[in-house]
Amino acid sequence: MSITLISKEGAQFLVSKPVADRIGVVRDCAYGADFWLGYAVATDDSMGITLANVTSSILSKILVWCEHYKDMEPLVDGDSNMEFPEWDMAYIGHDMNQILFVLEAADYLHIPGLLLLACKGIADVLDGRNPRGICDLLGIVMDFSHRQEVDMDKENGYWRWFLHPT
Amino acid sequence: MIEAPSYPWSPLVGPQEVEVVDKVRQLMADIAETTTRLEQMKAELERLNKQLFALHAQKAPIARIPDEILIAIFEAGAETLPMFSSAYKRRLDIPFQRTCTRVCRRWRQVAESCTSLWATTSIHDVGGIRMFECHLARHCKTGSLCIEVHHQFDCVSRDDRRFAKALSQLFACTAERLARVSLTCCPHTMQTIFSDQVEFPSLRVLNFESADDCHLRDSQAVAYSIIDLTKFSSLRHFTHARHINPFSPPAILIPSSQPIFSIDLSGIFLPSVLRALLQDCGNLQRLGLEGIVLLKQSETTSSRLEPHKLPRLEELQAWIDHGHSTDILDELALTTRPSLRSIELSCKHGDFDADDFDLVWFLRHASNLRRARLSLCDDHTHQVLATLGSELRLLPMLCEIHLDSYESEIYSFSDETGEAEPPCDIVDLLKPLVDMRWNQMVQSSPSARVVLSHNIPAERVKELRDMGMRVDLVDFIPPT
Numbered sequence: 001m002s003i004t005l006i007s008k009e010g011a012q013f014l015v016s017k018p019v020a021d022r023i024g025v026v027r028d029c030a031y032g033a034d035f036w037l038g039y040a041v042a043t044d045d046s047m048g049i050t051l052a053n054v055t056s057s058i059l060s061k062i063l064v065w066c067e068h069y070k071d072m073e074p075l076v077d078g079d080s081n082m083e084f085p086e087w088d089m090a091y092i093g094h095d096m097n098q099i100l101f102v103l104e105a106a107d108y109l110h111i112p113g114l115l116l117l118a119c120k121g122i123a124d125v126l127d128g129r130n131p132r133g134i135c136d137l138l139g140i141v142m143d144f145s146h147r148q149e150v151d152m153d154k155e156n157g158y159w160r161w162f163l164h165p166t
Numbered sequence: 167m168i169e170a171p172s173y174p175w176s177p178l179v180g181p182q183e184v185e186v187v188d189k190v191r192q193l194m195a196d197i198a199e200t201t202t203r204l205e206q207m208k209a210e211l212e213r214l215n216k217q218l219f220a221l222h223a224q225k226a227p228i229a230r231i232p233d234e235i236l237i238a239i240f241e242a243g244a245e246t247l248p249m250f251s252s253a254y255k256r257r258l259d260i261p262f263q264r265t266c267t268r269v270c271r272r273w274r275q276v277a278e279s280c281t282s283l284w285a286t287t288s289i290h291d292v293g294g295i296r297m298f299e300c301h302l303a304r305h306c307k308t309g310s311l312c313i314e315v316h317h318q319f320d321c322v323s324r325d326d327r328r329f330a331k332a333l334s335q336l337f338a339c340t341a342e343r344l345a346r347v348s349l350t351c352c353p354h355t356m357q358t359i360f361s362d363q364v365e366f367p368s369l370r371v372l373n374f375e376s377a378d379d380c381h382l383r384d385s386q387a388v389a390y391s392i393i394d395l396t397k398f399s400s401l402r403h404f405t406h407a408r409h410i411n412p413f414s415p416p417a418i419l420i421p422s423s424q425p426i427f428s429i430d431l432s433g434i435f436l437p438s439v440l441r442a443l444l445q446d447c448g449n450l451q452r453l454g455l456e457g458i459v460l461l462k463q464s465e466t467t468s469s470r471l472e473p474h475k476l477p478r479l480e481e482l483q484a485w486i487d488h489g490h491s492t493d494i495l496d497e498l499a500l501t502t503r504p505s506l507r508s509i510e511l512s513c514k515h516g517d518f519d520a521d522d523f524d525l526v527w528f529l530r531h532a533s534n535l536r537r538a539r540l541s542l543c544d545d546h547t548h549q550v551l552a553t554l555g556s557e558l559r560l561l562p563m564l565c566e567i568h569l570d571s572y573e574s575e576i577y578s579f580s581d582e583t584g585e586a587e588p589p590c591d592i593v594d595l596l597k598p599l600v601d602m603r604w605n606q607m608v609q610s611s612p613s614a615r616v617v618l619s620h621n622i623p624a625e626r627v628k629e630l631r632d633m634g635m636r637v638d639l640v641d642f643i644p645p646t
Contacts, residue, residue: 071613100227123243131268139226
């Protein structure tokens with residue numbers, strides 16, 4: 001048994017049931033009513049499920065993960081400190097833009113295991129960078145008020161005083 | 167400001183000089199004006215760039231991520247907060263979550279409101295305890311706490327006694343909130359820390375590691391150590407590492423009502439001590455024995471652990487330094503344990519002794535075993551794989567076999583001559599599985615696999631895969 005997933009651009013991906021089962025949204029659609037005949041699944045298989053927020057390139061990448069984990073129990077709620085296998089870390093890589101898109105898609109598609117992996121991937125890329133570097137990498141405006149900047153200076157000063165009171 | 171050149175060593179040379187000087191001054195004024203304009207343009211360019219960056223930033227993916235996912239990112243990178251004097255000296259030592267608070271207002275607000283980011287700390291000295299108390303007041307007023315204590319005690323110095331006492335008071339104050347404690351100190355200090363009549367109702371994980379050489383400095387302290395786990399009514403995981411005095415092992419008290427799921431032990435533990443420890447662990451699901459030196463004792467079989475003990479044990483990891491890891495199965499009466507789902511057996515030496523425990527006997531009784539990781543001597547490995555290939559009724563649920571410590575060729579050594587027998591190729595070793603067992607393994611799980619070392623030559627792996635076996639490769643990490 002297989003199901004067709006349609007990306008934002010309209011590209012169709014035919015996937016097997018075990019692979020589709022890894023995607024929470026698809027699983028819910030599929031089992032929402034009768035088996036494989038939920039409201040989002042047309043009786044005509046060719047219509048499939050449209051995933052309007054996921055581009056073709058990201059969907060194909062996500063399906064690689066689903067294919068790899070098709071025989072395992074889906075992770076419902078994971079530990080943020082869990083160790084990920086080598087394969088996962090190689091899969092998620094270090095391309096921040098791509099990881100962010102995978103993260104958004106995993107959240108939208110409700111794939112908790114992949115969501116945690118993407119969080120880990122982002123944290124790994126950010127690790128060792130200073131705040132300015134993080135802002136430049138992610139497109140964040142450093143918008144602290146003057147008072148907050150003073151607070152942060154005090155914070156630094158506090159620890160310096162604590163550690164070296166003389 | 168650029169100044170016109172002057173030549174004090176020469177008088178005016180004529181009226182034409184005035185004209186030249188005027189031109190020079192005019193040019194200097196122009197340069198100054200242009201420089202000012204350039205600075206203004208640079209400032210304007212910077213302002214516009216910031217404006218453009220801000221416009222793009224509104225559309226950046228990170229801006230769309232909700233707070234709960236932002237917290238998950240912070241938690242994924244969160245580090246243990248060091249509470250000791252030399253920490254924070256270098257910029258690189260700033261923990262990840264602290265860096266996140268300095269990125270932007272939103273990140274700061276989200277990170278500071280998430281108490282779990284600030285709950286894991288490591289304390290190294292008395293100053294660290296003071297820092298920790300300030301930290302609790304500023305960042306972590308509620309929620310559970312995880313504390314790591316790293317301190318090389320010598321048990322007898324005044325400073326160390328003061329530290330142990332201060333730590334004991336700290337633990338008493340936070341007893342309700344402590345969820346995880348890792349101690350690297352001597353057993354005597356551990357006793358001091360938990361000596362008060364204080365219960366720790368939330369403590370789920372307790373890791374205790376004897377500090378290096380503390381037994382040499384104060385062997386008496388080790389001699390009377392009692393590790394009393396009865397105060398920790400919610401304890402699930404207990405680790406006791408690097409106990410090294412075989413003549414005065416710690417008495418570890420575990421009441422029968424304790425719901426401990428997982429125990430890890432390493433160091434020298436006499437079989438009798440192990441049995442005494444495991445007598446009342448009816449809920450135990452995982453037992454890890456690493457670096458254990460099993461000293462044979464003169465005792466009768468009747469003193470062994472009764473077979474009905476450990477009824478829920480699902481996972482056993484035995485990495486034995488001296489003595490065969492298979493012996494542990496016999497010592498702990500784990501030979502008839504149908505609840506076992508995963509087993510890891512490793513021993514460092516490769517001598518096969520005819521008296522060693524017969525693994526086939528074990529295989530016949532572990533009917534639910536799913537995963538086996540074997541780093542045994544060649545003969546034992548050969549014996550197990552040959553048996554699996556020929557007796558299909560054994561281990562019907564098995565779907566994972568790890569032989570990750572093996573190279574492409576396995577040599578068998580003859581006991582009598584000491585000479586190596588012809589090497590047994592890894593493909594020959596696994597072929598009986600492919601011929602007989604593999605279909606059964608795939609039936610019990612579609613992801614059935616054999617895990618081998620990366621050191622196996624690619625052509626040998628390809629050969630196995632061509633025969634239909636799913637082979638995964640890993641980097642073998644030897645036992646510590």
